[in-house]
Amino acid sequence: MDPKVFDVEDADVAWCPGCGNFSILKTLKETLSEMEISPQELVMVSGIGQAGKLPHYIKSNVFNGLHGRSLPVSTAIKAVNPELIVINVSGDGCTYGEGGNHFIHNIRRNPDITNIVHNNMVYGLTKGQASPTSQRDYSTPLQIEGVTLEPFNPLAIAIALKASFVARAFSGDIKETKEILKKAIKHKGYALIDIFQPCVTFNKVNTYQWFKNNTYYLDESHDPSNREEAFKRAIETKKYPLGIFYKNSDNETFEESLSSYKTDKSPLFKRELRVDKLNKLIESMK
Amino acid sequence: MSNNSSGNDISIVLCGEAGQGIQTVETIIVKALKNSGYNVFSTKEYMSRVRGGENSTEIRVSSKRVISYVNRIDILLALSEGAVPHLENRITSKTLIIGDETHLKSLSKDKYNLIGVKFLEMAKEMGGAIFSNVIAAGAIACILDVPKTVFESCINDIFTRKGEKIVKKDKTAGLKGYEIGKELVDSGRIKVEIEKDSKVLDELILDGTVAVGLGCIAGGCKFMASYPMTPSTPLQVFMAAHSEEFEMVFEQSEDEIAAINMALGGFYAGARSMVATSGSGFALMEEAVGLSGMIETPVVIYIGQRPGPAVGLPTRTSQEDLNLALYSGPGEFPRIIFAPGNFEDAYKLSQKAFNLADHYQTPVFILSDQYFADVFYNQPEFDMGIKVEDHIVKTNSEYKRYEITDNGISPRGIPGFGEGLVVVDSDEHDQMGHLTENLDTRIKMVDKRLRKLKEIEMETVPPKLLGNSEYETLVIGWGSTYGPIKEALSNLEDDKISFLYFKQLYPLHHSTEQFLNKAEKTIIFENNAQGQFSDLIKLKTGFEIEKKVLKYNGMPFSVEEIENNLKAFTEG
Numbered sequence: 001m002d003p004k005v006f007d008v009e010d011a012d013v014a015w016c017p018g019c020g021n022f023s024i025l026k027t028l029k030e031t032l033s034e035m036e037i038s039p040q041e042l043v044m045v046s047g048i049g050q051a052g053k054l055p056h057y058i059k060s061n062v063f064n065g066l067h068g069r070s071l072p073v074s075t076a077i078k079a080v081n082p083e084l085i086v087i088n089v090s091g092d093g094c095t096y097g098e099g100g101n102h103f104i105h106n107i108r109r110n111p112d113i114t115n116i117v118h119n120n121m122v123y124g125l126t127k128g129q130a131s132p133t134s135q136r137d138y139s140t141p142l143q144i145e146g147v148t149l150e151p152f153n154p155l156a157i158a159i160a161l162k163a164s165f166v167a168r169a170f171s172g173d174i175k176e177t178k179e180i181l182k183k184a185i186k187h188k189g190y191a192l193i194d195i196f197q198p199c200v201t202f203n204k205v206n207t208y209q210w211f212k213n214n215t216y217y218l219d220e221s222h223d224p225s226n227r228e229e230a231f232k233r234a235i236e237t238k239k240y241p242l243g244i245f246y247k248n249s250d251n252e253t254f255e256e257s258l259s260s261y262k263t264d265k266s267p268l269f270k271r272e273l274r275v276d277k278l279n280k281l282i283e284s285m286k
Numbered sequence: 287m288s289n290n291s292s293g294n295d296i297s298i299v300l301c302g303e304a305g306q307g308i309q310t311v312e313t314i315i316v317k318a319l320k321n322s323g324y325n326v327f328s329t330k331e332y333m334s335r336v337r338g339g340e341n342s343t344e345i346r347v348s349s350k351r352v353i354s355y356v357n358r359i360d361i362l363l364a365l366s367e368g369a370v371p372h373l374e375n376r377i378t379s380k381t382l383i384i385g386d387e388t389h390l391k392s393l394s395k396d397k398y399n400l401i402g403v404k405f406l407e408m409a410k411e412m413g414g415a416i417f418s419n420v421i422a423a424g425a426i427a428c429i430l431d432v433p434k435t436v437f438e439s440c441i442n443d444i445f446t447r448k449g450e451k452i453v454k455k456d457k458t459a460g461l462k463g464y465e466i467g468k469e470l471v472d473s474g475r476i477k478v479e480i481e482k483d484s485k486v487l488d489e490l491i492l493d494g495t496v497a498v499g500l501g502c503i504a505g506g507c508k509f510m511a512s513y514p515m516t517p518s519t520p521l522q523v524f525m526a527a528h529s530e531e532f533e534m535v536f537e538q539s540e541d542e543i544a545a546i547n548m549a550l551g552g553f554y555a556g557a558r559s560m561v562a563t564s565g566s567g568f569a570l571m572e573e574a575v576g577l578s579g580m581i582e583t584p585v586v587i588y589i590g591q592r593p594g595p596a597v598g599l600p601t602r603t604s605q606e607d608l609n610l611a612l613y614s615g616p617g618e619f620p621r622i623i624f625a626p627g628n629f630e631d632a633y634k635l636s637q638k639a640f641n642l643a644d645h646y647q648t649p650v651f652i653l654s655d656q657y658f659a660d661v662f663y664n665q666p667e668f669d670m671g672i673k674v675e676d677h678i679v680k681t682n683s684e685y686k687r688y689e690i691t692d693n694g695i696s697p698r699g700i701p702g703f704g705e706g707l708v709v710v711d712s713d714e715h716d717q718m719g720h721l722t723e724n725l726d727t728r729i730k731m732v733d734k735r736l737r738k739l740k741e742i743e744m745e746t747v748p749p750k751l752l753g754n755s756e757y758e759t760l761v762i763g764w765g766s767t768y769g770p771i772k773e774a775l776s777n778l779e780d781d782k783i784s785f786l787y788f789k790q791l792y793p794l795h796h797s798t799e800q801f802l803n804k805a806e807k808t809i810i811f812e813n814n815a816q817g818q819f820s821d822l823i824k825l826k827t828g829f830e831i832e833k834k835v836l837k838y839n840g841m842p843f844s845v846e847e848i849e850n851n852l853k854a855f856t857e858g
Contacts, residue, residue, distance in 0.1 A: 076511065079535050081555045278504055
């Protein structure tokens with residue numbers, strides 16, 4: 001399939017030239033086309049932020065909702081129509097800050113969705129304040145003396161909660177990112193892909209070169225089924241590992257756990273009200 | 287009975303501590319009475335605690351239909367020492383107090399009409415103090431001439447899930463209660479004669495929560511996400527309990543914010559969706575009410591009102607969140623607010639809420655409250671009436687989610703159904719759904735969304751006039767005050783007083799002004815401190831209601847209270 005299928009005509013792209021978002025968009029389009037996923041069966045869900053605008057630039061069904069609230073939306077879309085492919089995309093502020101509670105509980109819920117998080121360690125849309133993943137001492141107009149909070153570690157948290165798929169990628173490496181994305185989309189269950197990306201306008205510390213110098217790929221000796229090992233790798237900060245940290249298919253997905261799909265796999269919009277059962281229920285109240 | 291002034295209508299109150307099983311007894315008795323052919327009503331008031339405190343349940347048994355709370359207590363079953371002090375201001379010299387001897391011993395025989403029974407001793411012999419409730423239930427059942435077979439089958443219904451042993455013990459306890467009841471009747475201390483009506487046998491017995499719940503199911507609800515909060519939790523429990531049967535998804539979300547965003551995701555993908563919450567929980571949902579308005583993705587919101595602000599009185603009742611619902615969410619967009627006051631309206635309006643939400647693609651509120659959610663009474667079967675309307679369109683490749691139309695309603699497609707793509711955006715957007723900062727498009731979109739309000743106004747449920755159309759005094763009420771106002775008016779037998787009952791609060795029906803202008807005197811009853819609905823009426827019609835009777839101590843209006851206020855108002 002030609003990745004152009006996913007191009008949106010006359011899209012007025014709001015990103016800065018050189019933004020890491022462009023390569024993520026390109027990678028995603030190529031991934032989807034190589035996986036032969038059609039725009040009609042795809043729902044892109046996002047919150048607010050520069051990353052949250054990505055669904056507008058990719059031809060698909062789109063739910064661009066509120067800041068931090070995309071994961072509950074994605075979960076529900078998948079729950080009422082498991083035939084849809086749901087990709088949730090937003091930034092580090094939206095997913096880990098405003099939406100932190102949903103991030104935690106949706107990992108526990110384990111819907112079969114893919115959660116792409118653009119992690120540039122800074123707030124872009126609101127012009128350069130600290131994000132939950134900003135590193136200590138990183139100074140901004142609001143964190144004048146530098147960030148004093150411990151950076152949020154999404155991978156370690158996800159692994160602690162036995163997330164079913166946990167990975168980190170770097171936007172500068174389209175080839176590897178595509179491979180990780182394919183595995184994440186194919187994976188049954190909640191899949192987190194935290195993607196390091198430079199913010200060329202506001203983050204002058206964690207630049208393209210910084211990410212290149214401070215990351216390395218997990219090699220074949222890493223066993224993604226080993227949770228303890230995965231956790232160890234997730235808390236490394238000297239150099240940040242990239243790749244698939246952890247995978248587990250022990251838990252059923254949220255949709256699989258729902259009684260509505262025990263015998264009938266069809267989406268809920270195709271189901272009629274069972275008037276006979278309603279009458280019986282009302283009758284039981286006599 | 288010797289000390290019942292109302293003849294064909296008796297009010298029995300059970301009072302004890304939380305954890306004593308008062309609610310279980312209520313369920314047994316109410317069902318047993320209804321299945322014996324009595325009109326029956328019950329309401330409970332309770333404290334926000336799992337054990338201890340004083341909780342009471344009022345059970346009215348009547349020869350005519352009763353659907354409201356009265357202040358009067360004819361028989362008090364005092365199951366704890368604190369029961370009589372707790373209900374002190376409702377007890378009169380006519381109230382017959384039946385209780386365990388140990389609980390009554392400190393009370394003056396001159397002041398109170400007391401009957402001591404060895405409930406606790408008997409209960410302990412049967413295996414524990416907890417059985418004293420079922421003994422009391424048996425005594426009431428006997429006094430009211432409930433056939434033993436009916437009583438026993440109700441015990442079966444309630445306790446079967448706890449196992450045969452428990453059922454047997456509870457039956458024995460119940461029969462012990464019958465013996466006590468018989469002794470009391472034989473001694474001549476209690477005599478109750480209330481006419482039965484065989485028609486009641488075919489009626490339903492349910493509470494206000496279940497009436498809404500059945501309406502939601504009948505409205506085609508397929509998805510519900512919520513976070514537990516009194517007094518909306520019972521609706522969540524009801525929907526969860528029936529989710530498999532009706533192929534619904536119920537999810538307890540991590541918070542209210544997740545709940546409503548899930549519901550929007552659910553509706554977006556084709557499943558009629560709802561949330562249930564109370565004031566503070568709804569406050570957390572507000573942002574997403576605006577999202578619903580903006581992306582024109584429907585949602586049905588059930589608010590069980592309780593006194594606020596903040597945590598307020600968690601287990602008490604109020605009508606304080608009309609303004610919250612009416613003004614929730616940033617920006618301007620249409621919404622619909624229902625406030626049913628009886629079970630039939632609760633069923634029908636809840637059902638209608640889903641059709642309207644789906645059609646107008648906007649939030650629809652069902653305002654209830656603790657009092658209404660928790661009252662039980664017998665109800666004739668609902669007219670199944672309305673059908674689940676299908677408003678979803680199959681999209682083609684040219685599909686535009688926000689197509690500008692004359693009535694403002696853009697055909698709503700869902701992802702995965704047709705060739706088109708469904709794009710929704712919380713930013714201002716163009717007809718395709720993509721975000722825009724074009725200010726001309728902005729105006730077109732605001733106008734489009736607000737044109738739906740004009741359509742909604744044409745479909746507003748009118749207020750219902752009860753009583754003579756040639757009235758002098760007009761009583762106004764909304765939602766749960768319906769029952770007590772209706773009964774008070776029927777007791778007053780004054781054909782110059784009529785009652786205008788609002789079940790849709792917003793948009794306000796255009797006939798409102800005419801009804802008000804026709805009256806010489808107007809009076810409104812509201813369970814809030816500021817007269818929120820009378821303010822809304824004034825805002826929309828310019829009409830100032832003369833007298834506002836506002837109650838905000840957390841208790842519902844009693845029939846007597848309304849009668850007294852009306853007498854003072856019409857005579858004054």
